Amino acid sequence: MTAxxxxxxxxxxxxxxxxxxxxxxxxxxxxxxxxxxxxxSEAFAAALRMWPADGVPDNPDAWLLTVARRRQTDSIxxxxxxxxxxxxVKLIADEIEAAAEEGEAIPDRRLAxxxxxxxxxxxxxxxxxLILQTILGMTAxxxxxxxxxxxxxxxxxxxxxxxxxxxxxxxxxxxxxxxLAGRLDAVLDAIYAAYSKGWNEVGETxxxxxxxxxxxxxxxxxxxxxxxxEAKGMLALMLYAEARRPARRTPDGAYVPLEExxxxxxxxxxxxxxxxxxxxxxxxxxxxxxxxxxxxxSAHTAxxxxxxxxxPVVVQLYDHLVALTHSPVVALNRAVALAEVEGPxxxxxxxxxxxxxxxxxxxxxxxAARGHLLxxxxxxxxxxxxxxVAMGLTTDEAVRTYLAQQLAALPRA
Amino acid sequence: xRYMMLIHHDEAALAAAPQKELWADYAAFNEAxxxxxxxxxxxxxLQPSSAATTVRQDGGKAEILDGPYADAKExxxxxxFIDVPDLDxxxxxxxxxxxSKYGSVEIRPIVDAEAKWK
Numbered sequence: 001m002t003a004x005x006x007x008x009x010x011x012x013x014x015x016x017x018x019x020x021x022x023x024x025x026x027x028x029x030x031x032x033x034x035x036x037x038x039x040x041s042e043a044f045a046a047a048l049r050m051w052p053a054d055g056v057p058d059n060p061d062a063w064l065l066t067v068a069r070r071r072q073t074d075s076i077x078x079x080x081x082x083x084x085x086x087x088x089v090k091l092i093a094d095e096i097e098a099a100a101e102e103g104e105a106i107p108d109r110r111l112a113x114x115x116x117x118x119x120x121x122x123x124x125x126x127x128x129x130l131i132l133q134t135i136l137g138m139t140a141x142x143x144x145x146x147x148x149x150x151x152x153x154x155x156x157x158x159x160x161x162x163x164x165x166x167x168x169x170x171x172x173x174x175x176x177x178x179x180l181a182g183r184l185d186a187v188l189d190a191i192y193a194a195y196s197k198g199w200n201e202v203g204e205t206x207x208x209x210x211x212x213x214x215x216x217x218x219x220x221x222x223x224x225x226x227x228x229x230e231a232k233g234m235l236a237l238m239l240y241a242e243a244r245r246p247a248r249r250t251p252d253g254a255y256v257p258l259e260e261x262x263x264x265x266x267x268x269x270x271x272x273x274x275x276x277x278x279x280x281x282x283x284x285x286x287x288x289x290x291x292x293x294x295x296x297x298s299a300h301t302a303x304x305x306x307x308x309x310x311x312p313v314v315v316q317l318y319d320h321l322v323a324l325t326h327s328p329v330v331a332l333n334r335a336v337a338l339a340e341v342e343g344p345x346x347x348x349x350x351x352x353x354x355x356x357x358x359x360x361x362x363x364x365x366x367x368a369a370r371g372h373l374l375x376x377x378x379x380x381x382x383x384x385x386x387x388x389v390a391m392g393l394t395t396d397e398a399v400r401t402y403l404a405q406q407l408a409a410l411p412r413a
Numbered sequence: 414x415r416y417m418m419l420i421h422h423d424e425a426a427l428a429a430a431p432q433k434e435l436w437a438d439y440a441a442f443n444e445a446x447x448x449x450x451x452x453x454x455x456x457x458x459l460q461p462s463s464a465a466t467t468v469r470q471d472g473g474k475a476e477i478l479d480g481p482y483a484d485a486k487e488x489x490x491x492x493x494f495i496d497v498p499d500l501d502x503x504x505x506x507x508x509x510x511x512x513s514k515y516g517s518v519e520i521r522p523i524v525d526a527e528a529k530w531k
Contacts, residue, residue, distance in 0.1 A: 121500060169414040169522055171499035 011051035016213065018060045019044045020135045022068060024109035028172040033113075033134055034162040043067035044137065110135050111220060112172045117161075118186035119170045126161045131190035133158055136213060138194070174224070181228065184221070188234050188290065191217045195238050214238065222277075232281035233291030239274035240297030243267040255402035263304040271301050292321045311340040328357050329365075336369050344376040364393035368403060380410040415496045415523040416503045422490035422516040424461055430515060438511040445509065446493065456493025487516045494523075 019040055026036035043064040057063040117130040132138045140155035164170070175183050195214035218235040225231050247265035248256055256262075278294045287295075296317045303309045318334035321327075331354060339347035351370060360366045371387035374380075384407060391403045427435070446456075462481040465488075469476045481488055495506050500520070507518040 119500075167522055168520075169416070169500040169503070171501050 007055075008052040011056050012048060013212075014056050014060050015044055015047040015051065015064070016137055018047075018064050019137045020110055020213075021108055022061065022064055023134055023137075024113040024172075025107065026068070027113055027116075027134070028109045031166050031169070031172070033116075033165055034159065037134065037162075040064065040068045109172065110217070111224065112174055114187050114190070114217075115174055115183055116165055116170050116172045118183050118190070119165075120183070121168055121170055122161055122164065123157075124186070126157055127186040128190035128193050129154060129158060130161050131187065132194055134162075135190075135217070136194055180225065184225065184228055184231065187221065188218075188230055191221070192234055192238075192290070195241075211238075211242075215242070229281040230288040230290050232277045233288060233294045236274040236277035236281065236294040237290050237297055239270045239277070240294060240301060243270035243274065243301070249398060253398050255396075255398040257402075258300065259309075266301065266304055268304075271304070274298070274301075287320070289321065289324055292317055292324065296321075309340070311337055315341055328354050328360055329363070332360070332366055332369055335373070339373055339376065344373045347373050348377055362393065364390050364399075367393060368399075371403075371406065375406070375410055380412075384410055414499060414503075415494065415525075417521050417523055418456075418493050418495060418503070418507060418510065419489065419519040419521060420491040420493075420510065420512040420516065421487040421519065422512060423487050424490075427490075427515040435511060435515075442509060442511055446495075446506070456491065458491040459489065461490075462488035490516070 022040050023033070023036045026039060027033045030036065043066075046067060047060070047064060051057070051060075113134055114131050117134060118127040122130065129143045132143050133140065140158055141151045143158075144151040144154035174180075191214050195211050195218070215235070215238050218231065218238055221228070221231045222235050243266050244258070244261060246267065247261035247263070250256060274294065275298060278291065278298055281291050281294070296314055299310050299314045299317065314337045315334065318330065318337055321330050322334055332351065335347045335350040338350055348370075351373065354360045354366065367386050367390035371383050371390055374383035374386055387403055387407045387410075391400055391407070394400045394403065465481040467478040467480065467482045469478075490512065493510075495503060497503055497506070503520045507513055507520055510518050512518055
């Protein structure tokens with residue numbers, strides 16, 4: 001990577017980190033999430049424009065706040081012409097100024113904002129997208145792609161949800177212990193979706209930082225809720241994936257599927273931590289979705305020790321996961337594992353019901369998996385068709401190259 | 414924030430409830446609301462929906478209907494106001510209200526006249 005590219009990445013990382021904390025800080029004061037985002041979006045854009053060239057300022061939060069505060073103050077003045085509004089403006093200005101002078105000491109309200117976004121009064125399907133936008137600054141387009149929803153629809157829903165947080169008076173605080181478990185699922189789903197985004201699109205600039213941020217958030221939740229097994233299960237799942245990250249690409253950037261990865265490149269230190277977390281989690285209580293997924297990753301990493309993957313165990317774990325989630329994506333992954341135990345014909349039969357699921361038709365891994373299974377089943381013409389669709393749907397150059405190689409390797413009909 | 418709590422009763426379920434206990438519960442709730450509920454505690458209980466009359470005007474012509482505005486299982490039965498810090502507090506008061514066991518309590522934030530002028 002060029003020095004300029006690296007500076008740009010560091011700047012983006014710092015800007016995103018600051019952005020999330022500042023949105024949470026402002027929103028918690030004003031209860032106006034959209035307003036806080038508006039106030040910071042110009043500062044955020046300016047930072048992304050200027051920092052790569054000029055360098056990241058000594059106190060990035062203060063830099064962003066100086067611009068953001070001006071905007072936030074203007075916006076409140078416009079809305080509240082009465083004296084109560086003036087007092088409010090002064091309060092915010094003073095608090096932000098004091099916080100900015102302290103530098104690192106700006107209170108991190110991101111967890112409180114996450115729980116506001118995951119409040120029962122917010123439509124279930126929107127809680128995760130809302131957290132991704134407010135905490136990580138992800139665009140509606142990126143979120144829509146991760147959630148298999150049209151971007152315009154996602155944008156409108158996010159706007160309405162933010163208005164609802166303000167209008168209904170949803171609080172910005174971490175819930176009391178007795179409600180915490182129920183609210184936690186939505187928070188975990190959002191953090192994991194952020195992580196998957198970083199995991200799937202390694203090629204895109206800035207995206208791996210979202211994965212790091214998601215892991216940071218997961219650690220925060222685990223430290224806050226040491227009794228919650230699912231939080232540990234989720235962090236374990238992320239760390240298993242992180243451990244394999246160095247093996248996912250060749251030195252020249254080519255994509256390497258799991259089965260062909262050089263296990264000596266896997267990061268043992270992260271695997272050890274993940275195994276410990278998973279053991280703690282399953283000791284604490286019944287298995288949830290993340291614990292099951294982590295157990296599947298644990299079975300994959302066992303290949304590092306045993307030399308062979310334990311596919312029957314993986315399929316069994318997927319069976320539980322399908323029963324728990326009814327997710328087409330999970331069903332797809334189960335079918336891929338099933339191919340290693342019962343062969344490609346059984347896997348294709350398992351994938352067949354997904355063909356009528358509209359969400360799958362635009363989902364690149366579905367077509368890629370179908371293509372591989374068809375190729376192995378000795379149906380090169382159908383395989384070529386599926387792999388071509390997969391190539392057309394992918395946004396990652398390395399994956400596209402990999403699929404092109406698979407396509408070229410098919411026997412001519 | 415100020416909220417209006419709109420009580421909707423399933424009148425059949427309410428009629429079938431043990432009346433003595435119901436009114437004891439309500440007396441306790443009203444007492445709690447006036448002692449511990451911050452701010453406004455005013456509220457009213459309404460006559461059943463059989464006593465309702467509904468008026469609509471369309472093109473200068475008034476339509477007067479004998480009965481409530483909608484023939485639903487749950488009917489508007491009363492209201493009270495609370496002034497609490499946030500929705501979570503309002504939800505707690507809705508859960509405390511005995512009516513939530515015989516219908517529903519809708520929580521509606523009141524328009525803040527100050528904030529209306531955006």
